[in-house]
Amino acid sequence: MKILISNDDGYQAPGIVALYEALREVAEVEVVAPEHNNSAKSNALTLNAPLYVHTAHNGFRYVNGTPADCVHIALTGLLGYRPDLVVSGINNGANMGDDTIYSGTVGAAMEGFLFGIPAIAFSQVDKGWAEIEAAAAAARNMVADMQSQSLIGTAPWLLNVNIPNMPLQALKPLKLCRLGRRHAAERVITQQSPRGETMYWIGSAGAAKDDSEGTDFHATAHGHVSMTPLKVDLTDHEHLGYWAQTAARLAGHAGAVRAPALEAGMAGLA
Numbered sequence: 001m002k003i004l005i006s007n008d009d010g011y012q013a014p015g016i017v018a019l020y021e022a023l024r025e026v027a028e029v030e031v032v033a034p035e036h037n038n039s040a041k042s043n044a045l046t047l048n049a050p051l052y053v054h055t056a057h058n059g060f061r062y063v064n065g066t067p068a069d070c071v072h073i074a075l076t077g078l079l080g081y082r083p084d085l086v087v088s089g090i091n092n093g094a095n096m097g098d099d100t101i102y103s104g105t106v107g108a109a110m111e112g113f114l115f116g117i118p119a120i121a122f123s124q125v126d127k128g129w130a131e132i133e134a135a136a137a138a139a140r141n142m143v144a145d146m147q148s149q150s151l152i153g154t155a156p157w158l159l160n161v162n163i164p165n166m167p168l169q170a171l172k173p174l175k176l177c178r179l180g181r182r183h184a185a186e187r188v189i190t191q192q193s194p195r196g197e198t199m200y201w202i203g204s205a206g207a208a209k210d211d212s213e214g215t216d217f218h219a220t221a222h223g224h225v226s227m228t229p230l231k232v233d234l235t236d237h238e239h240l241g242y243w244a245q246t247a248a249r250l251a252g253h254a255g256a257v258r259a260p261a262l263e264a265g266m267a268g269l270a
Helices: 014-023 067-078 104-114 132-148 216-221 237-269
Strands: 002-006 028-034 053-055 061-063 085-091 119-124 158-163 172-176 189-192 198-201 208-210 224-229
Touching (some): 002 014, 002 067, 014 028, 014 085, 014 132, 028 067, 067 085, 067 104, 085 104, 085 132, 104 158, 119 132, 132 158, 216 224
Parallel strands (some): 002 028, 002 085, 028 061, 119 158, 172 224
Antiparallel strands (some): 053 061, 189 198
């Protein structure tokens, strides 16, 4: 089994180091990760500047780009082979609910999925790296179990996994969950720069809004590792029928507007 690891906290983050050390026990592993912290970069690709790849003393390769950049260039030429699995993390803090839209950790895994490779995004629930070795061991065990069940290297899938900051033996069994929801973010923070200009800092993420049973918030709050399968299709399939009627009315209205204009144009040609 060959695994590509990336993250959004940067190649020197304790989370990616612990994940590498754990996964190398069950697979051939390579790291291609951002040079600096790229949290909340989602699926962003760098298209207006060159990307450079350097190798650290421990063999990790790092890129002056986003998490998605790292996976993209790894899969389109840097590695020279197709990995069986793309793993992202372990992130310094949760990626649950609405976080998944913004998450660079999820973005890196999603880039692998878009290339048709199974992918997992791993995050710890609380920031600070407490019990990071336990989280890495839990990730290794999950990957090894999936390999033994022939789930890796077949059809692509995308999983978002959040691990409570607890000793390995204290972690409760894996739970399949849906994404919860958060309240709106906290107010923007304003400061004055030394030159008297107003600076704005994005506020903290809001508290959980939907943390009912069955959500990732609920599972991790009760000590379980949460696992949520994700998809890329953002189509609102449930309301396609409603919008079909709306689109028909809009198309009819547009046709009514075009008809007089066409008649006026024909009159001008007469």
